[in-house]
Amino acid sequence: VVLTQQRYPVTRLPFSVVSSEDLAAFERILPGGVVTDPEVLEASNVDWLRTVRGCSKVLLRPRTSQEVARILRYCHEKNLAVNPQGGNTGMVGGSVPVFDEIILSTTLMNRVISFNSVSGTLVCQAGCVLEELSRYVEERGFVMPLDLGAKGSCHIGGNVATNAGGLRFLRYGSLHGTVLGLEVVLADGTVLDCLTSLRKDNTGYDLKQLFIGSEGTLGVITAVSIQCPPKPRAVNVAFLGCPGFAEVLQTFSSGKELLGEILSAYEFMDAECMWLVTHHLRLASPVQESPFYVLVETSGSRAGHDSEKLSDFLEQALSSGLVTDGTVATDQTRLKALWALRERISEALSRDGYVYKYDLSLPTERLYDLVSDLRARLGSQAKHVVGYGHLGDGNLHLNVTSEAFSPSLLADLEPYVYEWTARQRGSVSAEHGLGFKKRGVLSYSKPPEALRLMQQLKALLDPKGILNPYKTLPAQA
Amino acid sequence: VVLTQQRYPVTRLPFSVVSSEDLAAFERILPGGVVTDPEVLEASNVDWLRTVRGCSKVLLRPRTSQEVARILRYCHEKNLAVNPQGGNTGMVGGSVPVFDEIILSTTLMNRVISFNSVSGTLVCQAGCVLEELSRYVEERGFVMPLDLGAKGSCHIGGNVATNAGGLRFLRYGSLHGTVLGLEVVLADGTVLDCLTSLRKDNTGYDLKQLFIGSEGTLGVITAVSIQCPPKPRAVNVAFLGCPGFAEVLQTFSSGKELLGEILSAYEFMDAECMWLVTHHLRLASPVQESPFYVLVETSGSRAGHDSEKLSDFLEQALSSGLVTDGTVATDQTRLKALWALRERISEALSRDGYVYKYDLSLPTERLYDLVSDLRARLGSQAKHVVGYGHLGDGNLHLNVTSEAFSPSLLADLEPYVYEWTARQRGSVSAEHGLGFKKRGVLSYSKPPEALRLMQQLKALLDPKGILNPYKTLPAQA
Numbered sequence: 001v002v003l004t005q006q007r008y009p010v011t012r013l014p015f016s017v018v019s020s021e022d023l024a025a026f027e028r029i030l031p032g033g034v035v036t037d038p039e040v041l042e043a044s045n046v047d048w049l050r051t052v053r054g055c056s057k058v059l060l061r062p063r064t065s066q067e068v069a070r071i072l073r074y075c076h077e078k079n080l081a082v083n084p085q086g087g088n089t090g091m092v093g094g095s096v097p098v099f100d101e102i103i104l105s106t107t108l109m110n111r112v113i114s115f116n117s118v119s120g121t122l123v124c125q126a127g128c129v130l131e132e133l134s135r136y137v138e139e140r141g142f143v144m145p146l147d148l149g150a151k152g153s154c155h156i157g158g159n160v161a162t163n164a165g166g167l168r169f170l171r172y173g174s175l176h177g178t179v180l181g182l183e184v185v186l187a188d189g190t191v192l193d194c195l196t197s198l199r200k201d202n203t204g205y206d207l208k209q210l211f212i213g214s215e216g217t218l219g220v221i222t223a224v225s226i227q228c229p230p231k232p233r234a235v236n237v238a239f240l241g242c243p244g245f246a247e248v249l250q251t252f253s254s255g256k257e258l259l260g261e262i263l264s265a266y267e268f269m270d271a272e273c274m275w276l277v278t279h280h281l282r283l284a285s286p287v288q289e290s291p292f293y294v295l296v297e298t299s300g301s302r303a304g305h306d307s308e309k310l311s312d313f314l315e316q317a318l319s320s321g322l323v324t325d326g327t328v329a330t331d332q333t334r335l336k337a338l339w340a341l342r343e344r345i346s347e348a349l350s351r352d353g354y355v356y357k358y359d360l361s362l363p364t365e366r367l368y369d370l371v372s373d374l375r376a377r378l379g380s381q382a383k384h385v386v387g388y389g390h391l392g393d394g395n396l397h398l399n400v401t402s403e404a405f406s407p408s409l410l411a412d413l414e415p416y417v418y419e420w421t422a423r424q425r426g427s428v429s430a431e432h433g434l435g436f437k438k439r440g441v442l443s444y445s446k447p448p449e450a451l452r453l454m455q456q457l458k459a460l461l462d463p464k465g466i467l468n469p470y471k472t473l474p475a476q477a
Numbered sequence: 478v479v480l481t482q483q484r485y486p487v488t489r490l491p492f493s494v495v496s497s498e499d500l501a502a503f504e505r506i507l508p509g510g511v512v513t514d515p516e517v518l519e520a521s522n523v524d525w526l527r528t529v530r531g532c533s534k535v536l537l538r539p540r541t542s543q544e545v546a547r548i549l550r551y552c553h554e555k556n557l558a559v560n561p562q563g564g565n566t567g568m569v570g571g572s573v574p575v576f577d578e579i580i581l582s583t584t585l586m587n588r589v590i591s592f593n594s595v596s597g598t599l600v601c602q603a604g605c606v607l608e609e610l611s612r613y614v615e616e617r618g619f620v621m622p623l624d625l626g627a628k629g630s631c632h633i634g635g636n637v638a639t640n641a642g643g644l645r646f647l648r649y650g651s652l653h654g655t656v657l658g659l660e661v662v663l664a665d666g667t668v669l670d671c672l673t674s675l676r677k678d679n680t681g682y683d684l685k686q687l688f689i690g691s692e693g694t695l696g697v698i699t700a701v702s703i704q705c706p707p708k709p710r711a712v713n714v715a716f717l718g719c720p721g722f723a724e725v726l727q728t729f730s731s732g733k734e735l736l737g738e739i740l741s742a743y744e745f746m747d748a749e750c751m752w753l754v755t756h757h758l759r760l761a762s763p764v765q766e767s768p769f770y771v772l773v774e775t776s777g778s779r780a781g782h783d784s785e786k787l788s789d790f791l792e793q794a795l796s797s798g799l800v801t802d803g804t805v806a807t808d809q810t811r812l813k814a815l816w817a818l819r820e821r822i823s824e825a826l827s828r829d830g831y832v833y834k835y836d837l838s839l840p841t842e843r844l845y846d847l848v849s850d851l852r853a854r855l856g857s858q859a860k861h862v863v864g865y866g867h868l869g870d871g872n873l874h875l876n877v878t879s880e881a882f883s884p885s886l887l888a889d890l891e892p893y894v895y896e897w898t899a900r901q902r903g904s905v906s907a908e909h910g911l912g913f914k915k916r917g918v919l920s921y922s923k924p925p926e927a928l929r930l931m932q933q934l935k936a937l938l939d940p941k942g943i944l945n946p947y948k949t950l951p952a953q954a
Contacts (some may be wrong), residue, residue, distance in 0.1 A: 119871070165679075169677070174654050177651050177655070178654070190926050191926065193924050193926070198903065199870045199872075200646070200871070201838055201904035202690055203905055203918075203921075204950065205690065205695070206640070206686065206689065207930055209653060212686075213683050230733060232738075233737075257707075259778070260777060261778055300738055301735075302737065302782070305782040309778075309782070361677050390677075393677050425675075427675050427678035428680055430677040431677050442680050445678065446671075446680055446681055449667050449668065450669060450670070450681070451681070453669065453684055454681050454684065456937055457937070
């Protein structure tokens with residue numbers, strides 16, 4: 001992987017360089033928690049998509065918030081830049097250093113602090129892996145309010161820092177609503193304890209909101225308090241084929257009406273996505289070939305009621321021609337197999353060649369027009385132009401593949417995709433964040449007044465700019 | 478009503494005094510929208526609880542965000558203090574001036590800007606009355622995600638500015654999750670347009686969150702974009718008598734289990750609340766006398782399924798002795814009558830004498846202990862010590878009445894109630910906010926580091942402090 005500083009036009013800011021004196025100081029703060037082994041560092045310097053690469057010489061693994069506080073106090077004083085890192089599963093190069101920033105990993109901060117089995121409130125350290133938390137709360141009759149493909153590696157602290165969306169957003173909403181409290185260490189080492197477990201608290205400004213989605217640029221999240229909903233007693237998944245995108249939308253309306261409060265996911269993918277997962281991953285399509293496919297999930301408290309609602313919905317969808325073929329799963333194994341068709345598209349894409357990734361919010365009725373537009377625009381330059389995503393949330397994952405990275409293809413994609421999105425008042429990053437790779441496109445979705453206020457907030461909370469530099473906000477002119 | 482500046486130890490900050498030159502300037506910005514008639518001003522100077530009173534000499538009624546921007550730009554330049562005012566239904570004196578602040582009313586900003594009848598996204602000006610918005614969206618098959626007793630007067634802008642909780646919080650969650658976008662005018666007149674209608678947008682910091690719950694001290698909300706859930710096709714209300722508070726809690730657990738996703742409200746009130754509404758308001762209790770009462774609401778998409786769930790729940794609650802008597806309503810009239818028993822407690826209290834009001838978040842298992850504690854502590858000093866509220870959210874409304882205001886009773890209540898709450902890591906203002914009357918108690922629920930950051934945010938966004946002064950944050954030392 002090419003070094004980020006070689007591929008991208010970016011200049012190192014005048015931070016200090018880590019000295020042996022600094023390493024000795026870190027060793028005093030974190031005995032045994034200072035890693036300088038180049039082989040270990042390699043994995044933390046490169047993002048999982050293998051598109052960006054830093055050259056950090058040191059990785060720190062604190063176990064407590066107090067250790068994080070002491071590290072940041074030291075770095076702040078010495079003007080050392082810090083790259084907070086969770087599971088390193090981000091899509092936009094936000095979780096790895098750009099130059100030689102110190103990597104501050106939450107890997108060893110993986111303790112559950114408390115769980116209230118009546119209210120479902122989980123309090124845990126930031127480095128807990130999402131899938132492990134899921135297992136923990138499911139054993140106790142609850143579920144995590146978020147789920148995403150990267151669950152096996154991503155950390156809850158990183159999820160909150162990036163305001164992760166994912167597969168349960170339609171049902172349980174945004175982390176801005178489900179996160180009850182945070183503990184955050186500020187750039188100067190101050191520990192900000194907003195780790196409440198209360199559902200309601202209107203005493204002053206809701207400070208935790210500032211850090212949700214700030215991608216580690218305003219503070220380091222060290223602990224999270226989150227509201228877990230009760231585990232649904234019945235889960236059904238229907239996988240359906242639709243003859244056109246208009247039918248995908250109408251099926252969604254019908255699902256909202258007939259499934260009501262038990263509708264928990266409405267995902268879509270086009271025929272090219274199905275081609276990719278069947279060819280590259282050897283998955284089998286469970287339904288007849290169709291231009292579009294949708295995955296409908298219901299989650300409810302009473303199996304009999306849920307299946308009645310679901311069969312009424314399916315009957316109407318089939319008899320009205322909105323859906324041409326379909327299958328339903330209720331047991332865990334088949335349910336996971338159907339979800340895999342949708343969840344593994346990203347993996348199939350990466351086997352297809354170089355991938356240009358876009359994560360957009362658009363008005364649902366225009367959502368697929370961009371895919372069709374681009375397919376015509378790019379012609380044979382692209383191997384595949386595919387659209388899939390969280391239709392229920394208006395969130396399109398638009399991906400284009402080519403044999404190898406091509407500057408001319410890129411020039412046909414950008415700024416075209418961003419301008420198209422901006423004309424619809426859409427978002428150029430629905431759930432992936434901006435990180436390093438998208439920080440230049442913020443202004444397609446936000447006015448100059450908003451950008452100015454973001455820069456003022458950054459200056460207030462991190463006046464030396466040591467926290468995750470070169471990320472989220474555009475480079476200052 | 479005694480002037481606030483006479484009853485409370487508060488000193489006017491060195492803002493300018495409105496001059497006739499200023500009035501002429503306002504008249505140029507808002508032809509016909511400048512009110513100086515003392516009779517009209519009277520209603521805007523006094524809060525609806527009739528406990529605080531300002532002496533503002535001018536009320537401004539803009540119709541557009543641009544007018545608000547021009548007013549604030551002028552006031553900022555001239556160092557004139559401004560009190561933003563919506564429906565003036567707040568509980569903590571946040572919506573009226575303390576001294577002679579200019580009252581900036583959203584009354585004429587009452588236009589619906591757009592409604593998407595597929596997605597349920599409503600965009601409207603800040604001065605729309607909540608009940609009118611409810612009617613508007615219900616005619617189109619949706620409901621507002623919040624509802625509260627003051628709906629007939631409160632403005633959506635004020636709801637958002639105070640992060641109002643209310644009766645649907647259990648089901649639809651906080652405004653931090655349901656508000657999609659805001660337009661805000663900053664202290665210097667800058668219009669911050671974050672009025673998106675997208676469900677997901679991770680382009681930079683989520684600035685709108687700063688203003689939700691900031692009580693008009695960081696900016697003036699001029700327009701709101703909010704996600705409305707589909708209107709439930711079936712609504713049921715059960716009103717039940719419980720033999721003790723332990724049974725109130727167990728009935729809640731049972732309701733969560735058996736009603737699942739259709740449980741939309743779980744409210745409780747004690748026997749003294751029932752006494753107040755039956756005696757002062759002549760309402761009739763629909764069930765036998767009990768130490769506690771609960772109101773359980775279900776909202777769902779299918780009447781048959783919902784009533785099956787509800788009857789199973791009721792059967793279990795009655796047969797296990799958790800509930801000793803109960804009644805169920807499905808038609809609008811009876812449903813409203815049952816809700817009135819709970820919603821009108823506040824009104825009944827105000828007829829009982831002077832009311833000391835507390836709005837606390839507490840761990841549910843300890844929630845009623847404070848009421849019992851206080852009843853013993855106050856003895857015959859108090860007429861009534863009552864507890865009611867949103868049990869499902871851990872939110873207790875604790876109210877004490879006496880014949881007239883009594884400093885010695887107050888001294889027995891405060892700081893006792895706040896210290897008790899702080900020991901449980903509760904919130905001393907769950908949903909009412911701090912406004913003028915509670916701004917001194919913030920530190921019972923927030924650490925000094927949080928208070929400092931709030932003050933820094935205030936200084937950043939409103940360096941001259943002209944927006945709603947003397948509110949939310951404690952007076953600077």
